[in-house]
Amino acid sequence: MENYSKKVMENFMKPKNMGEIKDASGVGKVGNPVCGDIMWIYIMVSKDKSGNEIVKDIKFKTLGCAAAIATSSMITELAKGKTLADAYKITKADVAKALDGLPPIKMHCSNLASDGLKAAINDYLVKQGRKPMEHTKEAGSSLRS
Amino acid sequence: MRTIYLDNAATTKLHPLVRKAMSECEEDGFGNSSSLHSAGRKAKEKLDLARETISKKVFAKNHKLIFTSGGTESNNFAIKGLALGSREKKHIVTTKIEHDCVLNTLGFLEKYGYKVTYLDVDKEGLVNLEALENAITKDTLLVSVIHGNNEIGTIQNLKEIGRIVHEKGSVFHTDACQSFTKQPIDMEKDNIDLLTINAHKIYGPKGVGALLVKEGLGLEPLLHGGGHEYGLRSGTVNVPGIVGFSKATEIIGEREIEHMASLRNQLVTGLKDIDDCWLNGPEVDSGKRLCNNANLTFMYAEGEAIVLYLDALGICVSTGSACSSNTLKPSHVLKAIGLKQEQSHGTIRFSIGIDNTTEEIKYTIDCVKGTIEKLRQMCPYKY
Numbered sequence: 001m002e003n004y005s006k007k008v009m010e011n012f013m014k015p016k017n018m019g020e021i022k023d024a025s026g027v028g029k030v031g032n033p034v035c036g037d038i039m040w041i042y043i044m045v046s047k048d049k050s051g052n053e054i055v056k057d058i059k060f061k062t063l064g065c066a067a068a069i070a071t072s073s074m075i076t077e078l079a080k081g082k083t084l085a086d087a088y089k090i091t092k093a094d095v096a097k098a099l100d101g102l103p104p105i106k107m108h109c110s111n112l113a114s115d116g117l118k119a120a121i122n123d124y125l126v127k128q129g130r131k132p133m134e135h136t137k138e139a140g141s142s143l144r145s
Numbered sequence: 146m147r148t149i150y151l152d153n154a155a156t157t158k159l160h161p162l163v164r165k166a167m168s169e170c171e172e173d174g175f176g177n178s179s180s181l182h183s184a185g186r187k188a189k190e191k192l193d194l195a196r197e198t199i200s201k202k203v204f205a206k207n208h209k210l211i212f213t214s215g216g217t218e219s220n221n222f223a224i225k226g227l228a229l230g231s232r233e234k235k236h237i238v239t240t241k242i243e244h245d246c247v248l249n250t251l252g253f254l255e256k257y258g259y260k261v262t263y264l265d266v267d268k269e270g271l272v273n274l275e276a277l278e279n280a281i282t283k284d285t286l287l288v289s290v291i292h293g294n295n296e297i298g299t300i301q302n303l304k305e306i307g308r309i310v311h312e313k314g315s316v317f318h319t320d321a322c323q324s325f326t327k328q329p330i331d332m333e334k335d336n337i338d339l340l341t342i343n344a345h346k347i348y349g350p351k352g353v354g355a356l357l358v359k360e361g362l363g364l365e366p367l368l369h370g371g372g373h374e375y376g377l378r379s380g381t382v383n384v385p386g387i388v389g390f391s392k393a394t395e396i397i398g399e400r401e402i403e404h405m406a407s408l409r410n411q412l413v414t415g416l417k418d419i420d421d422c423w424l425n426g427p428e429v430d431s432g433k434r435l436c437n438n439a440n441l442t443f444m445y446a447e448g449e450a451i452v453l454y455l456d457a458l459g460i461c462v463s464t465g466s467a468c469s470s471n472t473l474k475p476s477h478v479l480k481a482i483g484l485k486q487e488q489s490h491g492t493i494r495f496s497i498g499i500d501n502t503t504e505e506i507k508y509t510i511d512c513v514k515g516t517i518e519k520l521r522q523m524c525p526y527k528y
Contacts, residue, residue, distance in 0.1 A: 012450070013457060018523055033487035033528045036447055036475075040525040061525040065449040069523065 002103035004066055011099065012066040017076035019059045026124025028116040037064035039072055041116035045084065045124055052083045060116070067102055067110035071095050075113035088121050088133050090114050146459045149505045153346075153437060154295055154323060154496035155463055159389070160348035166392040167350065170385040178382045179373065188384045195384075195391035199355060202394045203340060204331040208357040211374045212387050215354035216322040217246040218367075219341035220289075222356050222378070223318045224250045226364035227287055227339070228259065234286035240264045240272055241481035242299070243291050244320055248477070251289075260284075268482050269427040270299030274309060281313040287339075288315050293324030296478040296494060297426030298438025300328055307336025316362065322346050322354075326397040327405075327436050338362060344386070348499070349393030353386040397499065405497045406436040408506050412495055413439050415510035419517055421445060421527075425482060425492065437497040442484065445527055446491045446520035454516040460509055463494050487528065 004012070021042040031037040044057035058079050060072040074095050079087040092111045096102045102111060122132035150158070174191040176184030200210045213219045224237070224247065239251060241263045251261045262280045264272055272290060281288060288310045293300050303319060310317040318339035321330055325342040332340060339362070343354030358364055358377070370379025410429050416422060421444035427433040443451065448464030455462055479489040495509075 009453075012453065015523070029525070033490075034485075036487070036490035038525055061523055063445060063520075063524040064447050066453050068447070069450060 002105075004070075004103065005100035007098070007100040008066060008070040008102065011070035011073040015060075015069055015073035017059045017073065017080075018061070020061060021057060021059050024120075026120040026122070026127065028119030028121070028123055030112045030116045030119055031064070031068075033063075037068045037110055037112055038062065039064065039068065039112045039116045041072070041075070041113070041120040043079075043117075043120045043124060048083075054081060054083050055079045055087050056081075058117075058120075060113075064112075065106070065110050067106040068112065070099055071102075071111050071113040072116070074098050075117050079117055084121050084124075085133075088118055090117060149460045149501070149509060150498060151495045151501065151509065152461045152463050153498035154435075154494060156345045156351065157348045157498060158500075159350060160393065160396050162396070163349050163389045163392045167385045167389040170388040174384055174388065176384075178384055179371065188382075191388050192382060192384050195387045198391045199342075199394055200357070202326070202330075203337075203342070203357065204333055205340075205357050206333055207360045208332055208340075209360065209375055209377070211356045211358060211377050212382060212390075213354045213356055213378060214352050214383075215345070216244070216320065216341055216343040219343065219354045219356040220244070220246045220320055221250050222364070222367050223339040223341060223358075224254065224287065224289060225367060226377075227316060227318075227362065228254055229365035230363040231286055234284050236260045236262070236282060236284040236286060238262045238264065238277065238280045238285055238288045238315075240266055240290055242266050242270055242294050242296075242478045243289065244295055244322075247289055247291070247320060259286075266299075266481050269431075269433065270294055270297050270478070270482050271427075271433065272301055272306065274302075274305055277306060278309050278313065281310065281315050283314070285313070285315045287318055289318040289320070291323075292319045292321040292330070293328060293435045293438075294426070294478060295323050296476060297440045297482065298323075298435035299426050300324060300433050300435060303330070303335040303337065311336050316359075323435055323438075326394055327402055332357060332359075344390035344393050347393045348396045350386045350389045353383060353390045355390070401499045402436045405499065405501075408497045408501050408503065409437055409439050409495075411503065411506045412497070412510065413441070415506070416441055416513055419443065419514060422517075425479065425484070439495040439497075441493055441495070442488055443491045443493065443517050444488065445524040446517050448491055448493060450520055451491070451493055451513075451516055454519065455509075455512055458512045458516075460512055464492065 024042040025045040028041040039062045042059045046056040048054045058076045062072040174188045176188040178188040178192045307317045316338045320341040322343050338359040340357040345351040366377045368379045425440040475489040
C-alpha cells in the first residue's frame with residue numbers, strides 16, 4: 001500500500017477530540033463492524049452572536065484503520081466553530097486534502113468522517129423536529145448502514 | 146529506537162554465515178555455471194554441492210531439484226508445469242487456506258477449463274482426510290496442500306495426505322516455504338511428488354527458491370531459453386544466491402526451534418490475559434503448529450491500527466498475512482477457519498525469529514496490551 005502522509009500519521013498517532021460528548025445535541029453513527037470501520041461523531045450545537053447555529057463542540061469515537069482514525073480527528077478540527085450549514089458542506093475530498101491526501105484504496109472505505117458529521121447534524125435537526133438537510137451524494141460517497 | 150522484528154513469516158534477515166558464504170561465492174564462484182572454463186566450473190561445483198545439500202535435507206532420492214526465483218515461481222511452476230505437461234486430466238484438488246500464489250495460479254487455470262476443488266478445513270485449519278479422499282477422482286491431475294500455513298501456522302499431515310493422493314493415483318504437491326527446516330520433511334516417506342521451498346524464510350537471500358520434482362512427472366518449463374536446470378528452468382543460474390540458500394538450510398536446528406517455540410509460548414500466554422482475545426489455529430503445544438507462529442484476534446481494535454501503533458513502539462508485526470495489507474479483503478484463511486468478517490479485522494500475526502529474546506517478548510506483551518487498551522478506548526461500542 002501507498003504510505004500515509006505525515007499529516008495522516010500525526011492525526012492517527014495523536015487524534016484530536018477523541019471521546020464522547022454527554023448530552024450531545026446530535027450523534028452521527030456510520031460504518032459497521034463487518035466492513036471494519038465504525039465511526040460515531042458527537043456534536044454540541046449552540047448559537048453564535050449573530051444567532052447562527054454553530055458546531056460548538058465535536059468529538060469522535062472510531063473503530064478502524066489509521067485512515068479512519070485520522071479522518072475522524074481531522075473532521076472534528078474542520079467542523080469546530082463552523083455553522084451547521086457550512087459544516088454540512090465539508091466533503092470527503094476536503095478531509096482528504098486537509099490530511100495531505102489518502103492512499104486511493106482508503107479514499108472510499110475509511111473516509112467516513114464527513115458522512116458521520118452529516119449524520120450527526122441531521123440527528124440534531126430531527127431531534128429538534130426539523131427537516132434533515134439533504135445529503136447530496138458526492139463522488140465516492142459511502143454512507144453505509 | 147531498537148527494532149523488535151516479529152514478522153519472520155514475511156521474511157527473515159540474512160544470517161551472517163549466509164552472507165559470508167554468498168560473498169565468498171561472489172568472489173570465487175562468480176562464473177556462469179554453464180561455462181566450460183575454470184570460472185564456470187568453479188560455479189558449477191558450488192551449484193552441484195548446494196543442490197546436493199538441499200536435496201539431502203528433504204531426503205530426496207528420485208527427485209530433481211530445480212532452482213527458481215522463490216516460492217511463488219516454484220508454486221506456479223509445479224501447478225502450471227504439470228498442467229501443461231499432462232494434457233488429459235483437468236481436475237485439481239486444493240484447500241481454502243493456500244497461499245495466494247497457489248490460489249491465483251489455480252484461478253488462472255480455471256479460466257482455461259480446469260476444475261478446482263477447494264477443500265474446507267476445520268477450525269484449527271486442518272484438512273479432513275476423508276473429504277480429501279472423496280474429492281480425488283480419476284480425472285484429478287494434482288493435489289496441492291500447503292504444509293505449514295503462513296497465517297495461522299497449521300501443519301498438515303503430509304504423510305497421510307500423500308498416501309491418500311498416491312492411492313487414488315494422483316500427484317501430490319506441497320508448499321513448504323514456512324515449514325522447511327522447522328518441520329521434518331521426507332520426500333519419500335511423506336509421499337511428496339512436488340515440493341516448494343525457498344531461502345528468504347530461513348535466513349537466506351530473497352529471490353531464491355526451489356521446486357523438487359519427482360522423476361518422470363513430465364513437467365513443462367515455464368521459462369524457455371538456454372536449457373538450464375535440466376531444461377526445466379532456463380536463465381543464468383544465481384549461484385551465489387543458491388549457495389546462500391544451501392547455507393541457510395543449516396541455520397535452524399533443534400535448539401533454534403525450541404528457542405522460537407518457547408518465546409512464542411511466552412507471547413501467547415502473556416497476551417491471552419487480554420479480554421476478548423484468542424489464538425487462531427491449533428494450540429501451541431498440539432504439535433500441529435509451526436514453532437514460531439502466533440496469530441491472535443483482538444476484538445474492538447483494527448489490525449492496521451494495531452500494526453502501526455506497535456510499529457511506532459519499534460515492533461514489527463503484520464495483520465493476518467503481510468500480503469493482505471495491499472488489499473482490504475479479509476483473510477481467506479481466517480474465513481476458512483470460521484472467523485466472521487468482523488472478527489478477522491482485529492487479527493495480528495506474530496512470527497518469532499531465532500534472534501528474538503525473552504526481554505523483547507516481555508516488552509512486546511506490554512506494548513500490545515497498551516495498544517489494545519488505547520484503541521478500545523476509541524471504539525464506539527462492543528458488538
